[in-house]
Amino acid sequence: MRSERLTGLKVNDRDNVATLFCSACASHEVEVVDRQGRRISVVVTGDIPYGHKIALGDTRRGEAVIKYGEQIGVATSDIRTGQHVHVHNVESTRGRGDWEEEAGSR
Amino acid sequence: MRFRGYVRSDGTVGSRNYVAVIPSVVCVNEVVEAISSRTTMTRGIYHHQGCCQLPPDLARVTDSLIKLGQNPNAGAALVVSLGCEGVDTDRLVAEIAATGKPVERVNVQEIGGTARAIQAGMDLAQKLAVKISGQQRQDVDLASAIIGIKCGASDATSGLASNVVIGYLADRIVEAGGTVIFGETTEFIGAEHILARRAKTPEVAARIYEIVGRMEDRAKSMGVDMRSGQPTPGNIKGGLTTIEEKSLGAIVKSGTKPIEGVLEYTEAPSSPGLWIKDTPGREIEVLTAMSIAGAQAMLFSTGRGAPQGFPIAPVLKICGNPITYENMSGDMDVNAGLIITGERSIEELGEETLAHLIRVMSGEVTKCEEIRYTTSMDIYTLGPVI
Numbered sequence: 001m002r003s004e005r006l007t008g009l010k011v012n013d014r015d016n017v018a019t020l021f022c023s024a025c026a027s028h029e030v031e032v033v034d035r036q037g038r039r040i041s042v043v044v045t046g047d048i049p050y051g052h053k054i055a056l057g058d059t060r061r062g063e064a065v066i067k068y069g070e071q072i073g074v075a076t077s078d079i080r081t082g083q084h085v086h087v088h089n090v091e092s093t094r095g096r097g098d099w100e101e102e103a104g105s106r
Numbered sequence: 107m108r109f110r111g112y113v114r115s116d117g118t119v120g121s122r123n124y125v126a127v128i129p130s131v132v133c134v135n136e137v138v139e140a141i142s143s144r145t146t147m148t149r150g151i152y153h154h155q156g157c158c159q160l161p162p163d164l165a166r167v168t169d170s171l172i173k174l175g176q177n178p179n180a181g182a183a184l185v186v187s188l189g190c191e192g193v194d195t196d197r198l199v200a201e202i203a204a205t206g207k208p209v210e211r212v213n214v215q216e217i218g219g220t221a222r223a224i225q226a227g228m229d230l231a232q233k234l235a236v237k238i239s240g241q242q243r244q245d246v247d248l249a250s251a252i253i254g255i256k257c258g259a260s261d262a263t264s265g266l267a268s269n270v271v272i273g274y275l276a277d278r279i280v281e282a283g284g285t286v287i288f289g290e291t292t293e294f295i296g297a298e299h300i301l302a303r304r305a306k307t308p309e310v311a312a313r314i315y316e317i318v319g320r321m322e323d324r325a326k327s328m329g330v331d332m333r334s335g336q337p338t339p340g341n342i343k344g345g346l347t348t349i350e351e352k353s354l355g356a357i358v359k360s361g362t363k364p365i366e367g368v369l370e371y372t373e374a375p376s377s378p379g380l381w382i383k384d385t386p387g388r389e390i391e392v393l394t395a396m397s398i399a400g401a402q403a404m405l406f407s408t409g410r411g412a413p414q415g416f417p418i419a420p421v422l423k424i425c426g427n428p429i430t431y432e433n434m435s436g437d438m439d440v441n442a443g444l445i446i447t448g449e450r451s452i453e454e455l456g457e458e459t460l461a462h463l464i465r466v467m468s469g470e471v472t473k474c475e476e477i478r479y480t481t482s483m484d485i486y487t488l489g490p491v492i
Contacts, residue, residue, distance in 0.1 A: 005448045009266060019262050019345065021446055050429065051262035051345035051409070065347075068265075070297070072351035085347070087333070092348035094295045095325040095332030104329075 008032035010040070010056065012069030017053040017085050018042070019067075032056070045082040053085040065090050107282050107460075110243040110468040111250065111402070112181065115206035119250040120178035121402040121467040123241055124149045124418050125234045127184045127227070128171055130198055131156030131191035134214055134223075138186050141227040147235040148184070149417040151175075153394075153485050157192040160489040164192045169372040170485045173398040175202035175209070179418045181238035182208045184231050186223065189215030208234055243469065249283030249378065251467065254396025254404040254419075255359050256290070258389045260337075261344025261409030261427055265355015268407035268426030268442040274456030275405060275463065276361035276380060285378045287369070287399050288360045289385035289392050291321040292336050296350025297357045301382070306364045313368040317384045336387060340410050344427075359407055371486055374399045389414055391486035393421065403467055405459075413437040414482040415474030420466045423473065424459065439473050 008030050010018040018032040018040075032040045032054070040056065048054055053067070059079040064071040073090040083089070112120040125148045129138045132154045142150040151174050155167040171193065175183040183202050187195045195211070203209040210230040214223040255272050257264050276286045294301055298318040305311035325332040337346045346352045366379040375381045385395045393416040396404055404421045406412065411434040415421040425431040428443025440459050444450040450458075466472055474480060 006446050011266070019266060021263075049345065051427070053262075053345065053347070067351055068354040070300075070350070070354055072296070072354065073348040086345070087342055087347055090347050092296075092331070092333060092350060094349055095322055095336070097326035097329045098331045100326055101329035 006033065008042070008054065010034040011067060014066050014069040016055065016057050016059055016066050018056055020048050020052060020054055021050060030054070043082050045080065046084045048084045055079045055081050055083045055085050057081055107248040107464065108245055109248060109251065109464045111246050112178065112241055113244050113246065114178050114181075118178035118400065119246050119402065120181065121420060121469075122179040122418060123147070123181040123238055124179060125182045125184060125231055125238070126151055126175055126177075126180035126418055127186065127231060128175055128198070129153070129156070130171065130185055130187045130193045130195045133157065133188045133191070134186045137214060137220060137223050137227060140224045141184070141186070141231050144228055145231045145235060147239060148231050150481060151417055152481050152483060155485050155487055158492055159192060159487060160492065163487040163489045164194075166372055166487060167485055168194045168198055170394065170398050171198050172201045173372060173374065173400070174394070174418070176205050177397050177400055177418060179402055180207065181241060182234040183210075184227060184234060185209065185211040186227060187211060187213045189213045208237055210234060247283070248279065248464070251279060251282075251284040252375070252400045252402055253279055253284065253286050253463075254393065254399065254401035255286060255288045255407075256389065256392050256396070256404060257293075257356055257359055257407040259408045259410040259412035260341055260346065260352060260355065262346060262355075263426035263443065263446060264407055264409040265358050266426065267445040268409065268424045269355060269359035270445070270452055271424055271440070271442045271455050271459055272359040272405045272407050273361040274452060275460050276359065277363055278456070278460055280361070280363045280378070280380050283378055285375050285381065286361075287375065287381045287383050287396055287401060289383040289395055290356060290387045291317050291384050292325065292349070292387040293353045293356035294318045295322055295353050296348070297353040300354075301357060301360070301365060304363070304365050306366055310365055310367050314365070314382065317368060317382075321386070344410050369399065371395055372398055386486060390482050390484045393419070394483045394485055403463065405463065407442075408438075411437060413474060413479055415472065415480040416483060417480050420472045420475055422459075422463055422466055436477070437473055437479070
């Protein structure tokens with residue numbers, strides 16, 4: 001990683017998201033690098049703040065969002081390549097007291 | 107690798123030489139504050155517990171205060187008691203004194219009120235400070251080091267830069283024969299299977315699943331989604347979407363070594379190596395847990411900028427976000443954002459930070475110590491206040 005400013009990082013080969021280290025990326029093509037130094041270009045389709053995630057591929061509603069090679073949550077709507085991936089389209093499956101509350105009240 | 111520390115009569119080694127001024131109950135925090143602010147080598151161990159709690163919590167608070175007084179960074183202790191608290195103050199004083207360090211006590215109700223307690227406390231603190239002030243640092247092996255690690259006010263850079271640096275140090279310290287402790291059980295949720303694979307025995311792996319299940323049940327007990335409690339609004343603003351994502355980044359700071367065992371909140375490790383301590387995620391209770399375990403220093407990773415230190419331990423702030431580092435350079439000790447900007451490799455920054463830690467263990471002050479941002483602490487209790 002030395003002597004190169006990161007603009008985007010894909011942590012694990014299995015990941016379908018990358019973390020961006022630029023702001024005001026909207027409508028730009030950003031370069032994402034993986035741990036082996038390989039580069040992928042992705043066109044950003046919305047505003048993605050510094051440190052937030054971009055979709056590297058299409059993910060359907062209900063499918064897993066993968067970072068660090070592990071599931072970090074599930075898509076709550078269809079996500080297209082280049083979109084901002086965050087709380088508006090991903091939910092956790094852990095610590096969901098609300099799900100147990102709903103199950104209990106049914 | 108070696109550092110220069112204070113070798114105590116029980117064989118433990120301190121990186122600092124303070125008089126710990128310990129309130130046995132929240133009700134005397136003002137007395138402790140008055141004593142500590144008028145004396146120089148003293149540090150108040152402020153907390154909000156010690157009375158009107160159920161017996162298991164009172165025992166837990168008593169044990170925690172004993173371990174804090176026994177921590178090698180305290181060369182002496184002054185216990186301030188109200189006189190009617192639930193904490194067992196006799197046991198507190200006796201067990202700290204059993205380490206061989208000088209201990210004094212003052213009782214506000216017996217001595218005749220606040221003003222007299224402050225005056226007597228200042229006289230006792232002064233006497234203790236003069237007594238220990240001549241102690242000299244000695245050259246000791248890094249195997250004597252017990253280092254607590256923590257991440258707080260995290261953002262997406264934490265798991266990719268600052269926690270990576272701490273993980274590098276954790277491995278180096280364990281390889282040198284030292285002890286490293288990490289906690290924040292909440293931030294194992296979604297990553298517990300990775301930690302369990304590194305457990306030294308199947309029993310330790312089972313314990314990891316057990317404490318995570320217990321913490322997740324607590325998080326679910328109010329019938330709501332834990333999101334915004336964890337991850338916090340600041341985490342979310344910084345790009346962390348779910349607890350799973352936060353956890354996968356948080357465990358990076360534990361490095362790659364086998365996990366020796368799981369410690370309860372008031373326990374200390376029985377041998378060197380990498381240990382887990384069962385704690386919640388909040389800073390003030392985690393740093394206390396590390397000090398209870400005997401930590402002489404803490405490595406604290408942040409992305410959004412957590413400023414706090416700890417009363418009796420240096421806390422080295424390692425910032426993963428280069429923008430935050432520039433913005434809060436008066437609070438941050440190490441710029442791990444240099445990994446993001448491509449100015450340092452992980453190994454280069456890891457070696458620089460290890461050298462920095464050894465200097466701090468030997469007496470160099472951290473930024474939060476210098477501005478005395480060091481009183482934010484509390485003891486994690488389980489039951490209700492009654």
